[in-house]
Amino acid sequence: MKGFKILEIYLNFSCNQKCIHCFNGEDFRQANKDLKFSKVASDIFKMRKKGCNWLSLLGGEPTVYPEILKVVSLGKKTGYRRIMTFSNGLKYSDAGFVSDMKSAGLTDTCISVHGDNGELHEAVTGVPGSFNKVMAAIDNLKREKINVMIILVLNALNYRHFPRIVRFFIAKGIRNYMFFALKYQGRMNEGGDSNLAVRLSEAFSKIDEVRKIFAAKRIKFPSILHVPPCILPKYISHLDNYSTRPSTMLTQDGEAAGMEKAHKDLVFKPSCRECVCYAGCSGFDPGYAKIFGDQEFKPLKKV
Ligand code: SF4
DSSP: OTTOOEEEEEOOSOOSOOOTTOSSOHHHHHSOOOOOHHHHHHHHHHHHHTTOOEEEEESSOGGGSTTHHHHHHHHHHTTOSEEEEEEOSSGGGSHHHHHHHHHHTOOEEEEEEOOSSHHHHHHHHOOTTHHHHHHHHHHHHHHTTOEEEEEEEEOTTTGGGHHHHHHHHHHTTOOEEEEEEOOOSGGGGTTOOGGGOOOHHHHTTTHHHHHHHHHHTTOOOOEEESOOTTTOGGGGGGBTTBOSSOOOEEETTSOBOSHHHHHHHOBOOGGGGGSTTGGGBOOBOHHHHHHHOSTTOOOOSOO
C-alpha cells in the first residue's frame, strides 16, 4: 500500500449471500441503504482531489450494487490507480461480468472464503453451491489478470484446518491473503450462530505452522485483522489492531478510517494502560468479551 491513499466507499447493505457471521445487522440489511450514484460520484471526485488514488468498494456486497460498472469506470477515469472490491465472489463466477469489470477498470478484488470445501464454506454462507462458484470466480479473475486476495475469517469450524486451507489456495496460485478474527456484531449478536464463536488464542493456534508454509513458498506473510497484540505478540507487525503510524485510509466523508475509527467500537480493560502496546492498540471486541471474558487480554511488558 506504499504510495497509496485509500478511499473506502460502502456502496450498499444488500447481499446475495446470508453469512451467519455478517457484521451488518438486521436493521441495516432490511433498510434500503444503497448509496445514490450521484453521492458516490461526488465522493469519488472530491476525494481524488484530496489525493486518494486507491478506491476500495465495500458493502453489503458491492458487486450487486446496480451501478457498479459505472462506479468502477468513474474511478478509472478520475485517476484512481487501483480499484478494488471486497466481495463474496458469487457474481465473479459469471465470466462475462468479470470481463466487464476488467474493462471498466477493476484491478483487484478480495474474496471471502471460509474453507477449502463446500461443507466448510457453505456452513457460513448459507448458499448451496457457493463454494463451486467461488472457485469459478477465482479462475475467471485470474484469467482477466485481476489481482485476487483471499480473506479467511477463522471460526470454530475451520480453524483446525487453517494450514490445509492455506495450502489449498496457494496451490490455486493465490499469493495474497488477509486473516480475520470474527467480529461479534451484526448477525453474531442477533442470536446468530454460536457454533462459530471461538477463542482468539484457539482460532490462531496454528498460525506458526501457517507462517512456515508461507516462508517455504516465499510468500509474504499477510495482515491479521481484529486481533490485539497481546494475543499474537510475535506477529505484531502484521496486526491491523496495532499501529504507531497515522492512517492513510479515508472514508467518503473524509474521515480517517484506521486506528481512529477502530477505537470507536473496541474497548480496553483498566489494566490495558499498563501494556507497552497501549498507545498503538485498537483494543478488543466487547461482543467477544461478553462470550469469552477478557482474561486473554493480558498487558504486555515488552514486544
Ligand atoms: S492488553 Fe490491552 S492494550 Fe495490550 S495489547 Fe491487549 S488489548 Fe491491547
